[in-house]
Amino acid sequence: xxxxxxxxxxxxxxxxxxxxxAHVVNGLSYDLAPGETLAIVGESGSGKSVSQMALMQLLPxxxxxxxxxxxxxxxDLLSLDEKEIRKVRGNQIAMIFQDPMTSLNxxxxxxxxxxxxxxxxxxxxxxxARERAVELLAMVGIPSPAxxxxxxxxxxxxxxxxxxxxxxxxxxEPDILIADEATTALDVTTQAKIIEEISALQERLGMSxxxxxxxxxxxxxxxxxxxxxxxxxxxxxxxxxxLFEGRRHPYTRGLLASLPVPGDERPDKLSAxxxxxxxxxxxxxxxPFMPRCPHAEAVxxxxxxxxxxxxxxxxxxxxxxxxxxx
Amino acid sequence: MTDTAAATxxxxxxxxxxxxxxxxxTVFRNRLAVSGLLVLAVLILVAIFAPWIAPYGVNExxxxxxxxxxxxxxxxxxxxxxxxxxSRVVVASRVSLQVGFIAVGIALALGVPVGLIAGYYGGRIxxxxxRIMDVLFSVPAIVLAIAILAxxxxxxxxxxxAIGIVYTPIFARITRGSVLSLREAVFxxxxxxxxxxxxxxxxxxxxxxxxxxxxxxxxxSLAFAILAEAALSFLGLGVQPPDPAWGRMxxxxxxxxxxxxxxxxxxxxxxxxTVMSFNFVGDGLRDALDPQQRSVxxxxxxx
Numbered sequence: 001x002x003x004x005x006x007x008x009x010x011x012x013x014x015x016x017x018x019x020x021x022a023h024v025v026n027g028l029s030y031d032l033a034p035g036e037t038l039a040i041v042g043e044s045g046s047g048k049s050v051s052q053m054a055l056m057q058l059l060p061x062x063x064x065x066x067x068x069x070x071x072x073x074x075x076d077l078l079s080l081d082e083k084e085i086r087k088v089r090g091n092q093i094a095m096i097f098q099d100p101m102t103s104l105n106x107x108x109x110x111x112x113x114x115x116x117x118x119x120x121x122x123x124x125x126x127x128x129a130r131e132r133a134v135e136l137l138a139m140v141g142i143p144s145p146a147x148x149x150x151x152x153x154x155x156x157x158x159x160x161x162x163x164x165x166x167x168x169x170x171x172x173e174p175d176i177l178i179a180d181e182a183t184t185a186l187d188v189t190t191q192a193k194i195i196e197e198i199s200a201l202q203e204r205l206g207m208s209x210x211x212x213x214x215x216x217x218x219x220x221x222x223x224x225x226x227x228x229x230x231x232x233x234x235x236x237x238x239x240x241x242x243l244f245e246g247r248r249h250p251y252t253r254g255l256l257a258s259l260p261v262p263g264d265e266r267p268d269k270l271s272a273x274x275x276x277x278x279x280x281x282x283x284x285x286x287x288p289f290m291p292r293c294p295h296a297e298a299v300x301x302x303x304x305x306x307x308x309x310x311x312x313x314x315x316x317x318x319x320x321x322x323x324x325x326x
Numbered sequence: 327m328t329d330t331a332a333a334t335x336x337x338x339x340x341x342x343x344x345x346x347x348x349x350x351x352t353v354f355r356n357r358l359a360v361s362g363l364l365v366l367a368v369l370i371l372v373a374i375f376a377p378w379i380a381p382y383g384v385n386e387x388x389x390x391x392x393x394x395x396x397x398x399x400x401x402x403x404x405x406x407x408x409x410x411x412x413s414r415v416v417v418a419s420r421v422s423l424q425v426g427f428i429a430v431g432i433a434l435a436l437g438v439p440v441g442l443i444a445g446y447y448g449g450r451i452x453x454x455x456x457r458i459m460d461v462l463f464s465v466p467a468i469v470l471a472i473a474i475l476a477x478x479x480x481x482x483x484x485x486x487x488a489i490g491i492v493y494t495p496i497f498a499r500i501t502r503g504s505v506l507s508l509r510e511a512v513f514x515x516x517x518x519x520x521x522x523x524x525x526x527x528x529x530x531x532x533x534x535x536x537x538x539x540x541x542x543x544x545x546x547s548l549a550f551a552i553l554a555e556a557a558l559s560f561l562g563l564g565v566q567p568p569d570p571a572w573g574r575m576x577x578x579x580x581x582x583x584x585x586x587x588x589x590x591x592x593x594x595x596x597x598x599x600t601v602m603s604f605n606f607v608g609d610g611l612r613d614a615l616d617p618q619q620r621s622v623x624x625x626x627x628x629x
């Protein structure tokens with residue numbers, strides 16, 4: 001593997017609350033290669049979004065406490081001061097949020113909003129900035145971009161708004177684009193189109209992509225590598241093909257089993273992992289998945305190390321996953 | 327709202343009307359608001375050209391013709407010193423409007439930033455700022471204004487400052503309330519994630535979204551500020567004699583109400599018409615911009 005563009009090491013995030021400290025991310029480490037697409041999957045509350053917001057120092061501190069390091073271009077993102085991190089935000093690392101209906105300001109024109117990062121980071125003004133904005137809208141597949149620049153968000157449909165949001169994200173040609181459930185709020189056909197367009201843009205601009213999702217279908221289509229999070233810890237990390245075909249952590253297996261299969265005998269019933277995700281206020285001392293794991297044994301009361309049965313494939317389980325299923 | 331075919335989306339005809347155009351057309355469909363606007367326009371013109379419109383000097387004494395009823399020479403009659411009531415009412419409109427606009431301007435300039443900062447940063451800053459506002463808010467408006475004037479001394483400029491301070495918490499509260507819901511808005515987070523500074527976010531993303539209730543409150547507050555000035559002048563704390571002010575003229579006319587009711591009726595009517603016009607315009611603006619909001623002042627019943 002080439003030198004990673006981003007190295008996250010032992011990232012820990014907790015939030016102070018009246019009930020005590022909520023440990024949301026617990027020792028997360030991963031690398032991101034240039035041009036790579038890394039999918040981060042997990043249930044709601046598994047720490048996916050929070051771990052990415054932390055990279056750009058977008059969490060309110062306090063109540064949040066962020067520890068660990070995230071090395072990007074030789075600097076630790078987590079220890080940059082406000083002024084320095086502002087130059088990274090939107091310029092080198094950009095983020096796309098989930099809901100296109102609310103991620104645009106309703107009272108300002110699309111053009112104004114699209115020009116914001118361009119003005120902030122590239123220092124373009126006036127007609128040069130406008131040209132760039134038109135070019136960006138065209139790039140994300142919005143027809144007659146010059147005309148639409150002066151319209152307001154309510155004049156755009158959901159899919160079109162998400163395209164605008166993506167255009168804002170890529171406007172400064174970032175090195176890393178973080179898509180936080182960027183297509184979850186869209187219908188399936190629009191979703192497929194947007195994913196296609198983001199992949200094309202990624203190739204064109206040479207960006208690395210971090211794709212946060214709980215949609216394993218999307219993961220299979222777009223990702224190079226997958227990180228499976230549970231209780232703020234990595235359960236499994238593998239190239240996408242290995243994950244879908246190879247040996248798996250019991251949790252990953254549960255996630256895959258809960259996908260509906262077309263042509264299944266009982267399509268009216270979806271299988272789910274029984275139980276609830278762990279309470280971040282009271283994490284089990286051992287394997288966080290133990291209370292819900294069908295294979296749990298006494299040894300699971302100790303926290304499993306992230307082991308690598310194959311160099312590219314890491315699993316946090318006391319058992320060799322292939323033993324469990326064969 | 328869902329979209330099925332991305333290609334057809336942009337070809338849908340959409341009404342290309344800006345928010346401003348929509349607001350204006352809604353206001354103009356409201357008859358009361360339109361008549362309020364017309365009256366205000368006339369009032370403002372009268373105030374600007376008062377020295378040329380007034381047929382007599384404001385302090386032109388003519389004791390022999392004192393307490394004369396309305397006539398062709400003196401349409402509004404004369405007061406106890408023989409001064410022309412019409413001239414005094416006309417010239418006093420300047421003071422009233424001036425005090426109204428400047429006092430509300432002060433309240434806006436203090437209240438909106440306080441509300442923005444308190445709402446956006448939250449936490450301790452919010453608590454401190456809003457508790458100060460609560461203290462101001464807890465004292466009845468006119469009593470607070472009198473207390474401030476007692477400290478600063480009577481006079482028209484001090485009256486403006488006093489009224490401005492009295493209305494500051496209203497603007498701070500309205501602004502803060504709107505900012506609180508915006509602070510968590512995704513587009514604010516998105517702007518931060520794109521590298522915008524706090525100042526930029528407040529100015530370009532938060533302020534334009536809170537401006538509607540603030541505009542409505544401004545027009546309603548103008549009415550109350552004018553009323554408050556009249557009350558203070560009535561009590562002798564605002565405009566000082568011999569300068570004319572509607573409130574002063576009311577209090578001077580009180581003593582002669584049996585013999586010369588016109589001394590009090592005409593300045594009273596002037597106050598009534600002005601305040602009602604501002605209220606009609608404010609209500610019209612509220613219907614157009616902010617149908618859900620009920621004025622804080624209204625529920626408080628001041629002045």
